[in-house]
Amino acid sequence: MASSPTSLAFKVHRREPELIKPAKPTPREFKLLSDIDDPEGLRFHISFIQFYRHNPSMHGKDPVKVIREAIAKTLVFYYPFAGRLREGHNRKLMVECTSEGILFIEADADVTLEQFGDPLQPPFPCLEELLFDVPGSSGVLNCPLLFIQVSRLKCGGFLFALRLNHTMSDGPGLVQFMAAVAEMACGANALSVPPVWERHVLNATDPPRVTCRHREYEEVAGSKSSNITHDHLVHRSFFFSPSELTALRKLVPPHLGHCSTFEILTAWQGPLIQF
Template sequence: MLQSNTSLTFVVRRRAPELIAPIAPTPRELKPLSDIDDQEGLRYHVPGIHFYHRDPKMGNRNPASVIREALAKVLVFYYPFAGRLKEGSARKLMVDCTGEGVLFIEAEAEVTLNEFGEPLHPTFPCLEELIYDVPGSGGIIDSPLLLIQVTHLLCGGFIVASRLNHTMSDAHGFRQFMTALGEMARGAQVPSILPVWQRELLFARDPPHVTFAHREYEEGTNNITTTGMDEMTEKSFFFGPTEVASIRRLVPQNLKSCSTFEVLAACLWRCRTIALKPNLEEEMRFMFPFDARAKFNPPLPIGYYGNCIVLTSAISTARDLAQKPLSHALELVTNAKSIVTEKYVKSTTDLMVIKGRPNFNHARSYCISNLTKFGFDETDFGWGKAAYGGPATGGLNIIPGVVSYCMRSKKHKGESGIMVPICLSSRAMDKFIEELNNMLILDNE
């Protein structure tokens, strides 16, 4: 288990927030989002964060000034980000490309990068100071679609924090935008990958017709009925080669080809269910967002930066999860993953239209978003790769206890692996750690 330096406190001084508009004229038009983009479950702001060390080669260059100028340039290509969302009939979201700009804040903090601890991982201290919630900016409609705050540190390093309206992009799309922003900061005139809008590729069919069950969106109470969900705590767990091998020893021969994410997902779903102590006859649901870009024939265009994630789910009774071997949960996870095809994506888009863009049902649910392949830490503004790049929280800000991220990380002495922040009540967390250690055959660190 990784320990965060959550007791760290420091003072942040901010300049007045400003709107950064495209440096050149951009089209004034109304651009509808896709029927994957504008579902209820994506109508929130996603916080991200990048930490950078001081680089002597950059001399006295001000990273905030560099990124501010690059932002004005990259918005010429990604001009919808400078607009504002409107809602039409049947709750259809569209971008009014007004060119008003994205929010930008320059700040300085009386803290060094080393004080955040090693390795860097959520939850980060004083996060509300590093991503300042500008009054009136947090809405979905008629609000800035992106906020970026650059905070200078005492050591000469800096932090780039962001807050993205999720309806505009998924992790793949935002990684593409941040890469382009870094390229502009390093002197490029044009992004290496040009952005592609074409949200009509993920419009519902006419007429829409649902061809899969999509139990992740089934109607029912969204109250969290598992026990002890008050007084939440969040801890980050590291899975290096040793930990992954310990879990894989429980995997039968016919499932040995399963991915590391699938094995970890099954393990965490099982341990979490046991820790929550639900009624054993209750159905527990595991969901994960699946990037379906490659499932299309032909594939979606390179440069498409809209959401192309669909939810798929595995369902089991709590009794079977707790009492059957890990292979039970693992088979359910792999089967849920295998169901995603182009037809499944089209069925999801049609469901959104038919059912009024519903949220997913998070009662007795657990969702892990796999971010291990996106390389947010590779974003380079001229000071090299980030010491950490990725989510600013472990999911606590979305639906406490329901959503987690799975991300690349390093442990002591640079050991590479995967880190997963888990959010549970204190009592459930103790039981979760006990169950996980039983599976790992490792002493709790």
């Protein structure tokens, strides 16, 4: 029987933090973030951790070395991630493309993937060790915009933990970056989906001009959202197998059949959440 994640204890040996820079020279310039990136509510970091089982085809290959090299190649295309966030007039955010690099830690964990239990779900033990908070690295301004820690496991698998400055990217943008790293790790020399920096299209007109009714700011009758506190929330994990996803997809109207798995799940989260 697998150990309970909350009772599992193990040691993590970390190397000194390093900066991974783009593998080739990149432009030195300033890039303005959009107006919707500036609010205080977005000036924070988001983190996640991914678990990878041992793959026999990777025998003799070090995941840390492969990922480190892939990141350096990817940053040639995603070079703003290697810069630092600055604040201008009226607290306008911009990224200075300095090629300083992203923060990276190589580590070894004295544990197997199976010991985390099945299914894998939070809370994960020693999370602060699997994504170590390097002193001085978690600020929004003048700090690395990405922090990645790769921890090898005793079983041959590894853990990939990442912390991202949220003003620089949302979820889909991060997925695109991760897909680019994966392509480079598999030997690609160019990206199938190159990044595009067009944040100016999200800026307000000067002077601002309202052209449509913004229902997203209207109050919803009977909504309890204003009364919800953390005391009312219960943490639960739900796992959807391929068969369950197929069942949900059959409930979608034919003209929306192209929806992604993420869109399918988020569309159905309302009926699953009860207060």
